[in-house]
Amino acid sequence: MERIAYQHDPFHKDPCPVFTRVALLLWLTLALFGCATDAGRMPQWTAAPLLARSHFATADGAILPVRTWWPQDGKPRAIIVALHGFNDYANAFAQPGDYLKARGIGVLSYDQRGFGLSPGRGLWAGTETYKADLAAVVNQIHRRHPGIPVHILGESMGGAVAIAAMAGPAPPDVASLILSAPAVWSRSLMPWYQRALLALVASTLPDLELTGSGLKIQASDNIEMLRNLGRDPWVIKSTRVEAIEGLTDLMDTAQARAGEIGIPVLVLYGARDQIIPKPPIEAILKKLATVRSSRWVYYPKGYHLLLRDLNAGQPLADIAAWILDRNARLPSGYEVRQGVN
Secondary structure: OOOOOOOOOOOOOOOOOOHHHHHHHHHHHHHOOOEEOOOOOOOOOOOHHHOOOEEEOOOOEEEEEEEEOOOOOOOOEEEEEEOOOOOOOOHHHHHHHHHOOOOOOOEEEEOOOOOOOOOOOOOOOOOHHHHHHHHHHHHHHHHHOOOEEEEEEEEEEHHHHHHHHHHOOOOOOOOOEEOOOOOOHHHHHOOOHHHHHHHHHHOOOOEEEEOOOOOOOOOOOOHHHHHHHOOOOOOOOOHHHHHHHHHHHHHHHHHHHHHHHHOOOEEEEEEOOOOOHHHHHHHHHHHHOOOOOEEEEEEEEOOOOOHHOOOHHHHHHHHHHHHHOOOOOOOOEEEEEOOOO
16 A cells, blocks of 8 residues: 555655755654744634634634534534644544544634644644634533533643643633544654754754655554645644744643543554654553553554544544543444553
């Protein structure tokens, strides 16, 4: 089978061929296909956040595009706030949204700052800003749909944002947290030479733009979906080294504070994930073992983009079962009790 990286067909080539090996190692270190600068510059004024049909207006005036997938009768049994992965945007949940709305579960996703059609494209807004945006969106959903349970689904980087938000002092009011291949590859789990290389290149070549071109990494077995991502103009194709530290800070926070989460957590991970290695997942599972009603599922044929793989029906069925009854048997049959094997 042809191996296609998540970000093939870049807009332009590496402008510094001399540093190709360094760049590739950085990409392997993060395995998240690019980053953006940790320079979220926020206005000094505030207003009341507002969730509209097609966008979310934040307290500082940023307009974040919103996409929804709603049951036909307009009366969801539960609502999921879905957080996309790095360099992706809300459209990542088109397939999962269609599946879940058919089962009475509403899905709302928004373009996080710096991604998709949101302002500051390519700029990393900072962990605290992403946490605040998530909390505000959840609060607005409760105001518009009182009495309906709200859950958070985070894919990859979105999972790290969700963990950081739920481990904070004032977490969003949600019923559960679902993590699909969460980005939790913290510095504490990287070899020393990768940490040193990250620090060196970030300090000397902060403006160097990197792409995923040349990496033999496959994010999914759904080749047509990967091709569509490569053609999608709103999926970011190249990013600056400067942003790696911001993203790594987020992963540090998620890994370190996962044990502080106070709500049920469902973790989904694929045996063929070439983006987030097993040790960070195993580490976070140990922390979550102390969390009430936490469960995890290990898919033997799953890749990083589990919810868009050819076998996406398995994790999606598990999510639906979890949302509707957290004590129910997960239909995939792949739930495990300890770690990943």
